[in-house]
Amino acid sequence: MADERRSRVDTSSESAEGKVPAQTEKQIYLCDLCGVPMLNLHCKLICEQCGYKRDCSDP
Numbered sequence: 001m002a003d004e005r006r007s008r009v010d011t012s013s014e015s016a017e018g019k020v021p022a023q024t025e026k027q028i029y030l031c032d033l034c035g036v037p038m039l040n041l042h043c044k045l046i047c048e049q050c051g052y053k054r055d056c057s058d059p
Contacts, residue, residue, distance in 0.1 A: 029056065 029038045031047035032054070038045040043056040 027056075 029045050031038050031050060031052050033052045034050045036047055036049045038047050045054050045056055
């Protein structure tokens with residue numbers, strides 16, 4: 001009986017690990033000046049081409 005419980009626990013942990021979070025897509029922000037995709041570092045957006053910077057919460 002202990003083996004049955006152990007196998008149930010193992011099965012449930014395997015299925016939990018196999019699930020993919022609902023929001024796996026990342027928001028891609030384009031530079032307002034040159035149109036290149038910006039680097040997102042903790043909600044600070046930086047254009048690697050021209051150096052333009054902004055916050056991701058800015059409209």
